[in-house]
Amino acid sequence: MTIEQDFFNQYRLMYRPFIKQLNIQLEPYQLYSSQWAVLRFLNDKGPHSFVEIANFMTIEKPSVTKLVHKLIELGYVETTTGKDKREKLVHLSPYGEELVQKIQLQLKSFFEQALAGVPKQDIDIATQVLARICMNINQ
Amino acid sequence: MTIEQDFFNQYRLMYRPFIKQLNIQLEPYQLYSSQWAVLRFLNDKGPHSFVEIANFMTIEKPSVTKLVHKLIELGYVETTTGKDKREKLVHLSPYGEELVQKIQLQLKSFFEQALAGVPKQDIDIATQVLARICMNINQ
DNA sequence: TTAAATTAGTTAGCCTAACTAACTATATAC
């Protein structure tokens, strides 16, 4: 067992329990983790088109259609026409903006608990490792 | 954006591209990443029952049933009766053992490429961070 | 200038990888 294999084993092993807990946190807001990822992206990076959301999340366009339409239905986001008649810009609704702040506050303590006992410096290193892998994998 | 939130964002962002690439690596063996996770567990930790596999992978029993039955169908694993008539122990077949060695060799270079440019020390730290989170989340 | 190619988003239908509820068969506890 090399240290690389060990890392990826551990990476995968963490996924299910993490997503499960995250979904429990999000349940009061009728959100799943994938929908939350979209809200967070719009909050952090501002309004973006469907294609831009797809590129950022490295998922396909039809998957974005489903996610965003659900968020529209919930009243958390709205769309406006983009730079031409084809493009639609997705942005948080006023209600959505409030909600994101509220959820982020709640998740803050969940994340802190999950990382309890881990030095800040190690969290930073781990984040950089994950970012580097993303870069390496996506060419 | 706290460093904890940043870490988990990055964690989630990596998942899809990683699993996608891993599945491409496994495709010649008619395996998906979840089935590979079972083979690797049996290889690393020896024969185990369905319940033990479920506990280790933190998935439910019916999910294990499906995974293992597929692996039996492929001829990669076999079952023997366990310590009583209810329990079945799952173990790699001779063919399965060979295959695991072969796949591990192939994945070794995939993993090394994915971690290219990351110091060994940082990989270790990141692995420990992931392990600690697993522990914290699963109580 | 109009025909071909490209781009943004949608629809329909599929798949993986999980889940819960309810079941059978066996084993254990009271």
Added chain:
DNA sequence: GTATATAGTTAGTTAGGCTAACTAATTTAA
């Protein structure tokens, strides 16, 4: 000896992706 617990299975559901094929709008090029 009956009630309870445990191992595994079956049936049906779900989240969260996917591809193929479509419409409408835009750009390229002949």
